[in-house]
Amino acid sequence: NAGVTQTPKFRILKIGQSMTLQCTQDMNHNYMYWYRQDPGMGLKLIYYSVGAGITDKGEVPNGYNVSRSTTEDFPLRLELAAPSQTSVYFCASSLLTPTVYGELFFGEGSRLTVL
């Protein structure tokens, strides 16, 4: 039972570098999300997707890009890393039906440090 898998778990970047956080889910969920969690803080939505080929901005999208070419994968790209992007990133997925809403399944997180 893999669920939501994120890679890498840890990464240190230099300012200005680029990288992609990978996320894949094997539950055939239609919705996928990227959140960031700063130390001692709650979850802030970066981007989300309601299905393959469809993405939408969340609360804090600046500095990030996403794509959803398949149902399973939802990578998050940082183009020019900045210290303000130091955070723990969580990918999540959910299956929305007429009777089930909001039951998100989260990955274990990717801890990113930008120096």
Add this chain to the structure above:
Amino acid sequence: GQQLNQSPQSMFIQEGEDVSMNCTSSSIFNTWLWYKQDPGEGPVLLIALYKAGELTSNGRLTAQFGITRKDSFLNISASIPSDVGIYFCAGQIHSGNTPLVFGKGTRLSVIA
């Protein structure tokens, strides 16, 4: 946009004590959910509530969907050390593709 006010922000309790935390909003939500995040891991769903007034239990956890649809509470009875973590409330409006709104979390510490 919608905001959820979760309180308390943190709690220190003795093992065996009961715990209560709540979440309020100025907006009406059609779904309330409670998640728990263990240290170093992603949040895990504890309880989902879909109906105003609904009271649902999951072991020692009990959550209620407020009758006004603007609040929810979570109670933990007879706390144990593994209850340590951050508890998040979340709400959703069933309109279009509106994602969940999360509270800022209640950090629970249990003293043995």
